[in-house]
Amino acid sequence: MPNIKPKKILVVEDDVAMRDIVVHKLSSAGFTVVEASDGQMGIDQFTHERPNLVLLDLMLPEVDGFKVLETIRDNTDKEVAETPVIVLSNLWSNQDILKTQALRADAYLVKAYFTTEEILAKVNEILEQKSK
Numbered sequence: 001m002p003n004i005k006p007k008k009i010l011v012v013e014d015d016v017a018m019r020d021i022v023v024h025k026l027s028s029a030g031f032t033v034v035e036a037s038d039g040q041m042g043i044d045q046f047t048h049e050r051p052n053l054v055l056l057d058l059m060l061p062e063v064d065g066f067k068v069l070e071t072i073r074d075n076t077d078k079e080v081a082e083t084p085v086i087v088l089s090n091l092w093s094n095q096d097i098l099k100t101q102a103l104r105a106d107a108y109l110v111k112a113y114f115t116t117e118e119i120l121a122k123v124n125e126i127l128e129q130k131s132k
Helices: 016-028 039-049 065-073 094-102 116-130
Strands: 008-012 032-036 053-056 085-089 107-110
Touching (some): 008 039, 016 116, 039 065, 065 085, 094 107
Parallel strands (some): 008 032
16 A cells, blocks of 8 residues: 655644644644744745645735735746645635635635634645646
């Protein structure tokens, strides 16, 4: 039986409690989880770790989530630039959602309306789509 490497998820979230909850849920589901508490750290971790998917908050210290997403999408390596990104934010104005769509976010989840079960389901769904 081949040794299947667990998928790596980068969680970029400045709210410690929220980050801990999401990291715990993803780790419990068998994912390798890398954490970043601000946007610049998120970019650095993304570059260094090459995750299979990014869970990204928008309101972050240092560099905001829009800029992090833009940096990922502007990567010269096409495969890296197409890394799935799920925005997980409490911003939910039409303008914010349209801006993340323009930057080709794969999904937009408003924290207040999604349980960790639903976040996990969305992560699995998007990884499944990308593996096809």
